[in-house]
Amino acid sequence: MICGPIVAAALPSSSLLLLLLLSLTRAGSTALGRPVEIRAAVILPAESKFITTLSKVMPVLDIAVRDLYAKGILRETDVTFRFMQKDDKCEDIEAMRSGFELIINGRVDLFLGPTCDYGVDLVARMIKFWNAPLLTTGGFTNDFSLDKRDPKSKYFLLVRTGTLDFQDIADVVVSVLNRYSWKNVLLVYDIDGYWRVSGKQSCGLMTKTLVEMFKGNSSIRYNAFDLAKNPQNNLTENLRNEVGSKHTIVVVDDQQVRVEENHRASGERKN
Ligand SMILES: *[C@@H]1O[C@H](CO)[C@@H](O)[C@H](O)[C@H]1NC(C)=O
Numbered sequence: 303m304i305c306g307p308i309v310a311a312a313l314p315s316s317s318l319l320l321l322l323l324l325s326l327t328r329a330g331s332t333a334l335g336r337p338v339e340i341r342a343a344v345i346l347p348a349e350s351k352f353i354t355t356l357s358k359v360m361p362v363l364d365i366a367v368r369d370l371y372a373k374g375i376l377r378e379t380d381v382t383f384r385f386m387q388k389d390d391k392c393e394d395i396e397a398m399r400s401g402f403e404l405i406i407n408g409r410v411d412l413f414l415g416p417t418c419d420y421g422v423d424l425v426a427r428m429i430k431f432w433n434a435p436l437l438t439t440g441g442f443t444n445d446f447s448l449d450k451r452d453p454k455s456k457y458f459l460l461v462r463t464g465t466l467d468f469q470d471i472a473d474v475v476v477s478v479l480n481r482y483s484w485k486n487v488l489l490v491y492d493i494d495g496y497w498r499v500s501g502k503q504s505c506g507l508m509t510k511t512l513v514e515m516f517k518g519n520s521s522i523r524y525n526a527f528d529l530a531k532n533p534q535n536n537l538t539e540n541l542r543n544e545v546g547s548k549h550t551i552v553v554v555d556d557q558q559v560r561v562e563e564n565h566r567a568s569g570e571r572k573n
């Protein structure tokens with residue numbers, strides 16, 4: 303299989319935002335009658351080549367807040383919102399630096415983003431010390447699917463709103479293999495494929511998730527081919543070389559003959 307499209311998760315809907323904000327609004331307006339200010343860090347890439355960017359998300363947040371007021375769910379006199387944006391360039395260190403900068407310069411009640419996996423990893427490991435939840439449409443790697451309910455767990459307070467992650471995609475692939483009793487798998491991947499979805503090594507991490515699954519099943523034979531090994535060849539040629547010789551089976555009179563062996567045999571004959 304080729305590391306293919308990853309469905310981009312929808313932006314947080316206003317109802318989800320509400321749920322989170324309600325839990326953050328500890329006590330309604332302050333004693334002085336001033337509204338409570340919810341301070342949310344929005345850490346996303348700015349560059350438009352990415353799926354989730356500051357310029358796409360900021361208007362959605364405005365709409366969500368206006369919706370809360372318009373529907374009378376919250377009153378502007380009780381709760382206001384302040385969104386502090388930072389461009390993380392879809393890089394882990396930039397995401398981390400943005401988080402620290404905001405925390406040092408004032409209170410942060412909530413993180414929206416990062417969305418790129420390596421950035422999510424770094425920031426989401428810190429939030430339990432900062433006592434601020436992190437809401438992201440990213441975080442596809444299977445590490446993020448681990449149980450997060452224990453306050454000591456690595457990603458405590460991380461909330462992923464996406465509908466699909468690498469583990470789900472791997473589950474689908476394994477179901478298809480099981481359904482057709484396919485047991486011989488070649489993973490062809492471009493390690494940095496789909497960078498615009500979840501940053502560096504998006505396809506590499508997807509492949510890693512699949513490999514973890516295949517390792518657990520002794521009846522599946524798998525191999526992985528990194529396209530960077532043969533950059534001079536295009537995909538067609540790589541598939542011909544890799545699949546053609548090592549991963550095909552020809553059925554002759556109900557007997558499965560591995561092409562690999564045929565090739566070797568004919569090669570020997572030639573020599
Ligand atoms: C392993 O794979 C085979 C063939 O795809 C399938 O029949 C079997 O149920 C799988 N076993 C596990 C433990 O998933």
Ligand SMILES: *[C@@H]1O[C@H](CO)[C@@H](O)[C@H](O)[C@H]1NC(C)=O
Nearest residue numbers: 534535536537538539540542
């Ligand atoms: C891939 O390379 C081969 C050989 O150079 C060429 O014939 C073929 O058209 C190329 N395919 C694509 C999709 O570029």
